[in-house]
Amino acid sequence: MTFKPTPATVTPEVSLGDSFITTRVDAVVNWGRRNSLWPFPFGTACCGIEFMGVVSSVFDISRFGAELVRFSPRQADLIIIAGTITYKQAPVLRRIYEQMCEPKWVISAGACATSGGFYDCYCTVPGIDEIIPVDIYIAGCPPRPEAFLEGIVQLQNKIARESMREQKAVGA
Amino acid sequence: MSSIAGAGISHETDVRSWKREPIKPGKSDDQLEAALTERFGLTRDAKDRWNLTLVLAAGKAKAQLHEVVQFLRDSPDLRFDMLLDLASIDYLSYPNHRGPRFAIVYLFKSLVFRHRLKLKVEIDEDDAEVPSIHDLYRIADWTEREVFDQMGIVFSGHPNLKRILNHHEFVGHPLRKDYPCQKRQKLSINDPMVDQLEARLKHYGYQVVESGEVHLGAPIAAKHQSVAEQGPVDDQKKANAHGAVGAGGV
Structure with missing residues (x-):
């Protein structure tokens, strides 16, 4: 049996059929990143209780690929600040954020983490963006689980627009 | 760190055997007033409600407070063996107030007699210092630290008088009426x-x-x-x- 070379008119892509697609690196990497978020819950108040409802089976955050809750910042790429942050806690939050590996994203869940809520006083941080950069703010006091899921989806859309070549903001 | 509990700690030596005593009829407010006012030179607060409030005038606290509280705790007729709470008041913006700026209110209760007493200690602004009663009631350790932290009243003789609620870089005392309520102070590093x-x-x-x-x-x-x-x-x-x-x- 003799070897028959492929005719020069047939390109390799055509010969491979449907088993080959072309795309961009960003698209592939972002697809992986946004569908496998590992959240770290920084729950300090009732929003943290609401986050438990988001993780559990009724609302089921695993439909969005973010069900693997990590309690070490070194294993997480999404930190969810759910609750009131005081100035006494702020260095702790900052340090935990700095311990997370790049790429990392921050969700500020609820009125207190976003703006201080109704704690307009000497001890409460009026919004955690004084301390760390925030990607997504979720409104509510506390936010409904649907709002949490909306925040996750918004973050996924944001990740899809990112590029590996851009250096994300790193806290000085 | 290795757990302290794993080191074979036994609490048996610290715990005294305790048996509930039957509740005995306590004293009325008038009886308490009669037993205490003359002995220590206290006055009854004219505006007290629900419980007897006795006032220890400003200037007398340094010499007398510890003695009064020890008598309240140890006297067999009174036996105020529980310090329910310890709170401070700033009268700076209080309407129609005459007298010293600060006051501390001690809330006592007797578990045997079930009578209660409030002891209000008036404190001058210039000399905001009272003796600590942490050796009589262990809970006073932390409550006195809280009063010191929030109101700036010094408790002499306290073993560890430092801030308990606010962070250690905080300047001022936020529950004083002349502290601007929304003045925030950042913390750079944790204690x-x-x-x-x-x-x-x-x-x-x-x-x-x-x-x-x-x-x-x-x-x-x-x-x-x-x-x-x-x-x-x-x-x-x-x-x-x-x-x-x-x-x-x-």
């Missing part, structure tokens, strides 16, 4: 509270050999704190002093 940790370890019979800060997230080898075993100092602590504890681990 590692090594002194508290060491005190607790010493309480359990350990000796702190090398002291240092416990840094979360920092390399452990660089900032290592080792707490080694102390030889048994007496028979009671002999059971407590087992192996060494490294407190630097995270």
